[in-house]
Amino acid sequence: MTSEWTKARPNIDLDNQEFWAGLREHRFLLWNCGGCGAWYWPKAYCRFHENQPFAAQMSWVESSGRGVIHSANVHRTVLDPAWKEDTPFTYVLVELDEGPMISSTLLDYIEDPILIIGRKVGVVYEDHLDIGEGFVLPKFALLDS
Numbered sequence: 185m186t187s188e189w190t191k192a193r194p195n196i197d198l199d200n201q202e203f204w205a206g207l208r209e210h211r212f213l214l215w216n217c218g219g220c221g222a223w224y225w226p227k228a229y230c231r232f233h234e235n236q237p238f239a240a241q242m243s244w245v246e247s248s249g250r251g252v253i254h255s256a257n258v259h260r261t262v263l264d265p266a267w268k269e270d271t272p273f274t275y276v277l278v279e280l281d282e283g284p285m286i287s288s289t290l291l292d293y294i295e296d297p298i299l300i301i302g303r304k305v306g307v308v309y310e311d312h313l314d315i316g317e318g319f320v321l322p323k324f325a326l327l328d329s
């Protein structure tokens with residue numbers, strides 16, 4: 185993509201910069217507990233260990249990038265002119281195979297989103313490396329069930 189980017193850019197900060205760096209390498213990282221194996225997104229304390237320093241046993245670990253659609257809706261109204269060409273689009277809340285939930289755009293436009301609840305999806309990497317310092321957006325695509 186070389187056209188001018190007029191949409192909001194991702195909020196990349198100290199707490200999520202490793203996640204976004206992983207996306208640049210087309211790796212879908214989740215926050216993982218080395219003590220018990222629990223997965224998180226975004227960054228959090230592991231709920232299974234009390235009174236530990238933040239991130240004591242935690243690190244970003246590559247995940248499957250796959251999950252199941254937990255909820256979905258269709259955005260039909262253009263609230264920001266930058267989204268005019270992308271609207272309507274289907275937006276999904278995905279329960280990742282590792283457990284955490286994450287939401288993003290579904291590449292496939294589905295007019296009736298209730299039909300895709302429970303369908304399997306996989307992450308797709310949308311490169312925008314020529315915009316500012318560059319970033320990659322994680323979106324989802326339906327997988328064969």
Ligand SMILES: [Zn+2]
Pocket residue numbers: 217218219220221222230231232233
């Ligand atoms: Zn843990």
